[in-house]
Amino acid sequence: MRTACISAERTIARMARLIRMDDTGHTTLAEWTAADELSFDAAVTAFREQLDSGLYAVVTEGEGHARQVDELPLDAELVILRRPIAGG
């Protein structure tokens, strides 16, 4: 039983997420694993739609670091979609 629990936790930990910051706090648009091509393809489609609507995608790389991406990285744990910022 314990082994099954640990196995489930590890599967969840490996699950990558595409989230969008919005008026609900954030919305998970897609989840994928490197081993599951279908889930990744669905995530890529969702990712493209959001970029086409004017959002930017950012991959966090530890505290203090972030990288903007134009393609959904297969190995990222978390990809965050943000709106543009402006001065004033």
Added chain:
Amino acid sequence: MSSEVLPETAAVYWRPRVDERSLAHRGRVWTLTTVAHTIPFTVAAVLLFALEPLSAPVGLILLAHAWAIPELYAKRGANVLRRRPPAADGPERAALGLLGDLVGHEARALHARTGLVLERGALGVWVVGEAGALLARGRRVDCWCVHVDDRRLPSADRIAHLLLALRTDEQGFATVANLAFSGARWRVRRRLPPIQRPALDAID
């Protein structure tokens, strides 16, 4: 911080990219402007008093101007960290969870106390709010107006937007933002609401 270029800089293509040198230059211009506003009033007050001691009330008014103008500028700077009305509890909690994942324990604790996030960068130490950020460089602080244009976003999401942009391209972030004030940190600190002041104290 990353070395990528923030895409929003394309919207302000006429602005030179902010770097340490341009920040120092802008700081000097702000100081000179403050001096130019203050010295004439002060000199006029002293001269008037020397020529005619009965003009002291006028001199006091001039000195009040010399004091008030820099204070108004500092208030303008402090206003970049003004908090906005919060969203509903659920979205605020969800946004807070995400912001908490982006920062370390100390920054989380500071945000819980002050509503502001401290971020150390190459240009200095940033204090990020919902619609602006302060950049502390030594005893000087630069106050930047910058925001995400969606009023429905929870406050923690607004900070997360700015934080992610800042982490992507610090110089680009400062280029996109509008400089509202540059001057002494103590001057801005005392114009902040008391609840926000620990964020400036945490810089050192």
